[in-house]
Each structure stands twice: as C-alpha cells, then as structure tokens.
Amino acid sequence: MPELPEVETIKLGLQKKILGLRITKVQVNSPKSFIGNPNQVEGKKVVDIWRKAKMLGVELSEDQTILLFHLKMSGQLIYEDGGRFIGGHPTEDMLGKMPNSHTRVIFSFSDGSHLYFNDQRKFGWIRVSNKAQVTSNKLFEKLGPEPLEKSFTWQILKQNLLKHKSMPIKVAIMDQSVVSGVGNIYSNEACFDAKLDPRTKVGDLGDGEFKAIHKGVIKVIKNGIKHGGSTRAHFVDPEGHKGYFLDYAKVYWRDKHPCKVCKTEIKKITLGGRGTYFCPRCQS
Numbered sequence: 001m002p003e004l005p006e007v008e009t010i011k012l013g014l015q016k017k018i019l020g021l022r023i024t025k026v027q028v029n030s031p032k033s034f035i036g037n038p039n040q041v042e043g044k045k046v047v048d049i050w051r052k053a054k055m056l057g058v059e060l061s062e063d064q065t066i067l068l069f070h071l072k073m074s075g076q077l078i079y080e081d082g083g084r085f086i087g088g089h090p091t092e093d094m095l096g097k098m099p100n101s102h103t104r105v106i107f108s109f110s111d112g113s114h115l116y117f118n119d120q121r122k123f124g125w126i127r128v129s130n131k132a133q134v135t136s137n138k139l140f141e142k143l144g145p146e147p148l149e150k151s152f153t154w155q156i157l158k159q160n161l162l163k164h165k166s167m168p169i170k171v172a173i174m175d176q177s178v179v180s181g182v183g184n185i186y187s188n189e190a191c192f193d194a195k196l197d198p199r200t201k202v203g204d205l206g207d208g209e210f211k212a213i214h215k216g217v218i219k220v221i222k223n224g225i226k227h228g229g230s231t232r233a234h235f236v237d238p239e240g241h242k243g244y245f246l247d248y249a250k251v252y253w254r255d256k257h258p259c260k261v262c263k264t265e266i267k268k269i270t271l272g273g274r275g276t277y278f279c280p281r282c283q284s
C-alpha cells in the first residue's frame with residue numbers, strides 16, 4: 001500500500017499536470033470503484049489538489065465538489081498526455097497499453113489527456129464529495145496529526161501513543177489515529193532513526209524516547225518525499241522518475257545485509273503480522 005510520501009509524490013505531480021484542466025468525461029467501468037454520480041464531475045475544472053494522510057482530494061470549480069481518491073492495496077493512477085506517469089501499487093501491466101482489464105475509471109480532460117484509475121483487487125475507491133462533507137467526514141475525524149504539520153509535537157505523539165501502552169512501538173506508530181500516513185516502511189525506518197528496538201512496549205518508553213521517535217518519523221517522511229517515495233520495482237513518480245527512497249532505507253528490506261552504521265547484520269522478524277527490520281546493535 002502506498003504510504004504518505006508516495007501519495008504526496010502523486011499529488012505534487014498531478015498539481016503540475018491537471019490543475020486548471022476541465023474534466024470532459026468520466027467513464028466508470030466498475031461501479032464499486034466510483035461512488036457518486038459522474039454527471040456531477042463532468043464539465044468542471046480542477047482548481048486544487050491536496051493530500052490528507054493517504055487520501056487525495058481533487059477540488060472542482062463552481063459548486064465545491066471534491067473527488068476523493070484512496071488507492072488502498074492495489075490502486076494505481078496512470079496519467080497519459082503523450083508521456084505517462086504512474087503512481088501507486090506496482091504491477092507489470094501498468095507499463096502496457098491503457099486502458100486494460102484492471103481499468104476501473106477513466107477521466108478525460110479538455111486538453112485530450114487521460115487519467116486512468118486501475119485497481120486489480122478493487123479495494124480502492126474514488127468518491128464524489130463536497131467541502132462540507134469532507135470537513136465532517138468520519139474518514140478524516142479518526143486521523144491523527146499530519147507528521148509534517150506544526151500540530152504534530154512530541155507531546156501529542158506521546159499522548160496518542162499511550163493509548164496503546166502494551167503495543168510494540170513499531171506497531172503503535174502505524175495506527176492512523178496516532179499519526180497520519182505512516183505505514184510499514186516508514187515505521188521501520190523511524191525506529192532505526194530513534195535507535196529503538198521495534199519490539200519495545202509503548203508503556204516502557206521515557207520522554208527521551210518519545211522525542212526520538214517523533215524526530216525519527218518527521219525525518220524519514222521528509223526523506224521519503226525528497227526521494228520521490230519508496231515503492232519497490234516499477235514505481236514511477238508523476239515526472240517519470242523511479243522512487244529511489246529504498247536506496248536510502250537503513251533497515252527496510254535489508255535483512256541479512258550489514259547495518260549502514262555499524263555493519264551488524266540487519267534482522268527480520270514479524271511484528272503485528274508485518275515484516276519488521278532492525279539492527280540488533282544500533283537498536284538495543
């Protein structure tokens with residue numbers, strides 16, 4: 001599943017490409033993937049694009065209609081305007097001809113370009129909403145602070161984490177009500193940055209450690225965005241560059257490789273059902 005930096009990268013790219021364009025047609029191939037009436041969208045201009053946690057919002061002209069996107073497990077956004085950019089879950093067929101059998105929704109724009117929403121497993125969705133609904137939306141209510149906003153202080157993080165005293169820190173930091181948008185990759189990296197054993201129970205952390213994990217989350221998310229996201233294999237960002245963050249990852253997907261700091265072999269365990277990577281020496 002894409003994490004915050006991948007969705008942020010898609011947002012930045014779409015801002016460059018479709019801001020100001022009019023949506024001329026919405027073709028819905030799978031009703032499950034598009035909630036709402038396409039007529040409410042057609043003919044309107046894209047005036048703003050934002051991200052909240054892993055959700056993208058596309059604001060339209062005239063009546064404050066907003067299109068919400070959530071890519072979930074296997075969603076992809078593929079934009080074609082002569083060139084192509086791709087964001088989201090990587091697959092072999094994302095590089096082939098569009099549309100294909102996994103294309104659920106097609107947006108056509110006033111300049112002849114197209115945005116394809118592909119989703120193999122159909123957990124992702126696009127929803128027609130509006131400003132009033134979005135501000136009172138339950139999807140947003142449950143979300144913790146954005147890691148790069150000022151409201152994300154170490155004290156707030158500590159307070160939110162302490163709701164999960166018996167949980168390992170690595171698992172608790174992935175709860176979206178604790179902090180928005182941190183998934184498996186960045187929780188692994190943040191624990192390494194904070195020099196914390198990912199198995200440490202939240203209830204056993206002191207203030208110094210809460211401060212360290214707070215700093216770690218901000219640092220790894222910023223690095224992720226700087227390197228255009230982290231998706232393995234075929235990820236291509238909206239400018240056509242591959243996501244290179246994993247080249248910079250300290251522990252994620254690096255089991256049996258030497259730690260970049262102390263050369264100790266990185267260990268892999270399963271924690272909360274997810275692959276967990278750490279340096280037994282730096283994080284003890």
Ligand SMILES: [Zn+2]
Nearest residue numbers: 259262279282
């Ligand atoms: Zn190490």
